[in-house]
Amino acid sequence: MLMKGKRGLVVGVANKWSIAWGISQRLMEEGAELAFTYQNERLGKNVRELTEGLENPILIPMDVTSDKQILMTFELLKRVWGHLDFLVHAVAYAPRAALEGSFVATTREDFRIAHDISAYSLAALCQSAQGLMGEGGSVVALSYLGSTRVVPNYNVMGVAKASLEASVRYLASDLGPQGIRVNAVSAGPIKTLASSGISGFGGMQRHHRNRAPLRRDTETAEVADATLFMLSPLSRGVTGQVLYVDGGFSIMGD
Template sequence: MGLFSGKKGLILGVANDYSIAWAITQKLVDEGAELGFTHLPGEKMERRVRRVVDPIGPKLLVPCDVQKDEDIAAAFSAAKETFGTLDFVLHSIAFAPLEDLKRPFVKASREGFKLAMDISVYSLVAVSRYASELMPEGGSIVTLTYYGGEKVVPGYNMMGVCKAALDASVKYLAYDLGPKNIRVNGVSAGPVKTLAASAVGDSDKLAGLYEAISPMKRNITREEVGSTGMFLLSDHASGITGEILHVDCGYNVMGSPGQALEAALQAKG
């Protein structure tokens, strides 16, 4: 018997086999979960996601544009028809126009800001609303965030502001859905090479920074993030809600370069 034997969930946001959502999915599958997935509308996007998920035998694969309430409603209607109820939902969706990601935040466009907030933040609100209707006995909702929503990370720009709003949304959703025994949490991972990270850029430099500054003197692995996401979705985290759980080898606790500074000073002199 696996930790998720008899548990059913919907995964939103698998783009390819490098996605953090896919790392979490693999851990869920190992523990016996029954899973459904969404993909962006269109045959090309369906083929991309199907190529990744087909080997694990998904129970459901449906199109969903999170900018459209009717698409979200249809996706959860299909989940209800397939599973009856849901035990968990993983939200791994973020987007901002590339030109807005590349420019300083002060130069962000109004339309780009609205689009990024709609897809990266409001989608969690809408998804949680529909998910809660399929969780009569309670459940768990997890989203993916990043430290750039808490502190300035040069190059993260508009997405950092979106992640700050996402982090606040986690807390307010946790409050709203707590009486229904539905938990809402976020996983804040260190630098991982993903499609989204490639759009932001400088992921290799960030990985090196984490290796130099974090208390554990290394960066995290995709598998570690997968295990943490699986934990938060499981009954083992039944008393945790409204949290942003960092998987970054302790980087977020540092207020100075620490040992990296000492090493640099020793090398200098």
């Protein structure tokens, strides 16, 4: 029961295949009490169905591009809980047209959207979360190897993930004096609603499976365990880091 008595917000659950939902299940197994946000009513229906067996789940509509909605979310958590122990950031998006072809063709608007939702949202959430977190608070964001390597068709999302990882380091520096840690978990390719929008994703998975030292796909449960570690007191001396959970693929030359 590593997370017994801990309360946290999970941002990014879309459906039962979401990495964020796998993380949520693992956290609840370890005793955590969770609140969930959803972007719109369509996704809200999925989240309500996933959490209907929980006792008094906190479900909050929140679009990470809206400062007003972010502020309202944390005001609600302050009223209901009074404090927050951890935050899981599992949000990423780029228009489908930007996830095929060449990065050089990325439009200004697609670049802005990808960075606003996938990277700036972490800073925006931390701005509000820090007031509810004290010593021992922890934030984990989900990333991918495309932040440091060129992955075909990942394009602007890779650049946005690079921005996300840089944000993790700067936020770790800013929030460290308050005893709040900020880290990222970089997962291997896993089929989710978000990844289905990447052209040629199946080929990306096959290449990963054939080249990773462990010679298999990354499993959501593995990412969930790593995130649990990063959120729990077991990683209390770790901040500003990116933990790769990809079967070793990230150490290979190609």
